[in-house]
Every structure is written in structure tokens, then in C-alpha cells.
Amino acid sequence: MPVHSMLKYTISLLAMLLVSYCARAQEDEDSTANKKVVVTQNQLCIGADFFQPVINSFSGAKKSYEIMIDYALEKDVYAVLEGGFGNAKVDYTSPALRYTSSNSFFRMGVNKSMLTRMHRNDWDCVFIGVRYAMGFIRRSDAYYEIENQYFGNTSGMVPATGMTAHWLELTGGLRVELFKGICAGYNVRTKFLMNPKAFRELAPYYIAGFGKGEKTAVFDFNMYISYAIRWAKKKPTAPQQ
Amino acid sequence: MIKRADIVLLLCMALGVAVLSCTQQRSPCFEPKIVSVALGTYRLAGDTVEVDTFLTDPEFICIDTPLRQTISAKNRFSALLSPFVDSTRWLIIPHYDDSTAPATLPEAYDTLTFYHSQKLTFISNACGYAYYYTLTGVKTTYNSIDSILITNNSVDNNASTQHVKIYY
Numbered sequence: 241m242p243v244h245s246m247l248k249y250t251i252s253l254l255a256m257l258l259v260s261y262c263a264r265a266q267e268d269e270d271s272t273a274n275k276k277v278v279v280t281q282n283q284l285c286i287g288a289d290f291f292q293p294v295i296n297s298f299s300g301a302k303k304s305y306e307i308m309i310d311y312a313l314e315k316d317v318y319a320v321l322e323g324g325f326g327n328a329k330v331d332y333t334s335p336a337l338r339y340t341s342s343n344s345f346f347r348m349g350v351n352k353s354m355l356t357r358m359h360r361n362d363w364d365c366v367f368i369g370v371r372y373a374m375g376f377i378r379r380s381d382a383y384y385e386i387e388n389q390y391f392g393n394t395s396g397m398v399p400a401t402g403m404t405a406h407w408l409e410l411t412g413g414l415r416v417e418l419f420k421g422i423c424a425g426y427n428v429r430t431k432f433l434m435n436p437k438a439f440r441e442l443a444p445y446y447i448a449g450f451g452k453g454e455k456t457a458v459f460d461f462n463m464y465i466s467y468a469i470r471w472a473k474k475k476p477t478a479p480q481q
Numbered sequence: 482m483i484k485r486a487d488i489v490l491l492l493c494m495a496l497g498v499a500v501l502s503c504t505q506q507r508s509p510c511f512e513p514k515i516v517s518v519a520l521g522t523y524r525l526a527g528d529t530v531e532v533d534t535f536l537t538d539p540e541f542i543c544i545d546t547p548l549r550q551t552i553s554a555k556n557r558f559s560a561l562l563s564p565f566v567d568s569t570r571w572l573i574i575p576h577y578d579d580s581t582a583p584a585t586l587p588e589a590y591d592t593l594t595f596y597h598s599q600k601l602t603f604i605s606n607a608c609g610y611a612y613y614y615t616l617t618g619v620k621t622t623y624n625s626i627d628s629i630l631i632t633n634n635s636v637d638n639n640a641s642t643q644h645v646k647i648y649y
Contacts, residue, residue, distance in 0.1 A: 386514070
């Protein structure tokens with residue numbers, strides 16, 4: 241899918257998400273007419289993606305695991321750090337192509353909640369965000385075969401190598417507190433590889449955290465379950481007389 | 482506040498997506514995995530104007546292999562190169578569209594020798610690797626052929642490029 245189409249699709253999706261939840265937020269806002277909620281707690285949320293292990297269980301060829309941490313800053317902005325690791329195995333025949341790859345990655349960025357708080361313990365959010373991400377990839381020796389029915393087949397090996405991937409993400413999603421401190425939510429993401437030239441020579445089939453290594457733009461989905469740790473904010477000290 | 486029903490609905494959707502998206506199958510390869518030298522036959526009409534020369538039922542035979550082509554497009558055809566050596570020879574039996582020419586006689590046959598270097602190139606995970614070539618030279622006999630010219634020496638998966646012009 242071309243990058244501009246993907247970008248258009250993502251923006252449309254995020255816009256739909258925002259419109260639907262802003263409408264709901266508007267209803268909520270009307271019912272709590274002009275109440276200004278003062279946040280009295282800090283929140284640190286630690287979570288894991290439970291969607292990837294579901295995919296892993298169906299796929300023998302790729303594995304990916306991911307965790308996330310976010311911290312509530314001022315004005316419904318959250319600082320986010322995400323990380324994980326994974327691997328992939330390519331074992332194709334006719335013509336043969338065989339190698340394995342593994343990688344770790346991290347992402348950092350911010351989310352901005354678009355929902356108005358109904359009360360001070362309301363931590364549900366519908367958000368949009370951006371990320372910068374890096375992946376550190378290790379590919380094994382790759383065995384290949386080239387079929388040629390006229391002159392005969394050839395085969396060989398491309399030596400193992402390491403690569404670094406940089407990408408940017410636009411993301412949107414929601415998170416809801418199911419029980420006290422236990423939250424669940426999802427992210428949709430569009431990812432744009434910033435250094436595709438590094439992957440011209442045998443791009444890995446799969447990069448954990450990014451997706452298909454041959455693509456410069458990919459669409460992805462995460463579902464997180466997380467635990468929120470909250471503690472009281474320090475009250476501002478009164479100026480001494 | 483967000484309703485818990487929203488989350489349950491999304492969980493069901495996510496599981497559906499997971500089942501559909503998780504199988505790894507090799508994508509189909511839409512790129513040519515064996516590339517060839519594209520040739521065209523011409524004759525000069527005047528000093529600078531060149532026109533296509535159509536050969537009648539020509540045959541194009543790769544020497545040292547069993548490969549033998551009867552060319553359907555009489556003025557455009559292609560030659561495969563060997564990935565094992567640095568030169569590949571082809572024999573053209575022209576069968577001129579001129580009843581007075583002794584085209585079927587061995588004296589009318591010409592041998593083209595392509596000199597090349599090959600480069601191992603990764604196409605994609607779906608297609609794997611292929612050899613692309615750089616033409617370093619071409620030689621011919623001049624029984625029927627007047628002259629020969631390399632117009633593009635990069636032999637890759639670009640199907641619109643003509644690499645060699647043969648003048649009769």
C-alpha cells in the first residue's frame with residue numbers, strides 16, 4: 241500500500257475515532273456542566289500487549305512480545321515508553337530461502353487524551369499520539385537458491401549481519417479502567433520506516449515492533465492490559481510569610 | 482467514561498484479526514527471476530535513420546546449452562546469459578524476408594558473444610535472489626550482420642529497456 245494512501249487511511253481512522261468519542265465526551269460534558277476536575281493523583285501505568293501472544297500462538301514463523309509504561313504529565317498528556325523483542329524464521333522452498341532473524345526494539349513518545357474527565361478518579365482516555373522507535377536486528381546466515389532451467393540452478397549463502405531500523409508512528413486508541421487499577425485498551429498504529437535503504441540487501445521478513453521488513457509503511461494493532469499505580473500529588477507549599 | 486462493552490467488542494474483533502492475519506504464507510512473486518538481454522534488429526535507411534528489420538522465421542540458439550528459441554516477434558527478442566561464466570554465445574539463423582538471399586545457408590549464420598559480469602541481487606522475500614548482469618562487451622561475426630551496438634549495459638528486471646541493437 242503506498243505511503244500516502246496509508247497516511248490518508250490512518251488519519252481517517254483517527255478522525256472517526258475522535259469524532260465518535262468526542263460526541264460521547266460532549267454528552268458527558270453536558271451532564272457535568274462546566275465542572276472543572278482537579279487531578280490530585282499521579283499515575284504510572286505498566287502494561288503488556290496480550291494481542292501479540294495470541295498471534296504468536298497461531299504462527300510458527302514469527303514471535304513478538306511487548307510491554308509499555310506511561311506516566312501522566314500535565315494537561316492529559318502521557319509520556320510513553322514501549323519495548324519488546326521477537327524473532328522470525330523464513331524457510332521457503334522453490335526457490336529456497338532460509339534464515340532466521342531476531343530483534344529488540346523500543347519506542348518513546350507521547351499520547352494526548354481527548355476525553356474530558358468526569359471526576360478526579362476518571363482515568364479513561366481516548367488518545368492520539370506519536371512515537372519514535374528503534375529496532376536492533378540480527379539476521380543469521382541466509383541460504384538461497386536461484387532456479388534456472390536453462391543453465392542450471394545456483395545456490396549460496398549471504399553472511400549474517402546486524403541492522404538498525406528507525407521508524408516513526410502515528411497512533412490512536414483508547415484505554416478504560418475495568419477494575420480498580422486494572423486497565424485495558426488498544427492502539428492502532430501507522431508506522432513509517434525512516435531508513436529503508438538499510439534493508440535493500442535481504443530485508444528481514446518480520447521486525448518485531450514494526451512488521452514486515454520489506455515495507456516502508458505498515459499498519460498495526462496492539463491490545464494492552466495494564467496496571468495503574470497511583471499516588472497523591474504533593475500539595476503546593478504555602479509561601480512563607 | 483468509556484463503557485466496558487466497547488472493550489469486549491474490540492477484544493472479539495482483535496481475536497478475529499489475529500486468526501486471519503497470523504499464517505505465514507509466501508507471497509506470490511511478480512518480478513522476473515531470470516533476466517535477459519533485449520535485442521532489436523534494424524537497418525539503416527540513409528546515414529542516420531534506422532528502421533526495424535523483420536526477420537522471417539528466425540531461430541536463436543544458445544551455443545553450449547540445449548536452449549533453442551524460435552522467435553515470434555521477428556525484430557525483438559532476448560538472450561539469456563549464463564550465471565556461471567563471463568561470456569555467453571548465441572547463434573542467429575536469420576531466414577531473411579528476401580527470397581533472393583541465401584538465408585538458410587550456414588554462411589548466413591552469425592554468432593553473437595556477450596561478455597558480462599553478474600551481480601547477485603536480492604529481489605524480495607517472495608522472489609528470493611536473482612542474478613543481474615552488466616554487459617561489458619559484445620562481439621559478432623559479420624556474415625549477415627552489418628554492425629552491433631550496446632545501448633544499455635544494465636541487464637536487470639526493467640522490461641522496457643533495450644540493451645543491444647543489431648543492424649543488418
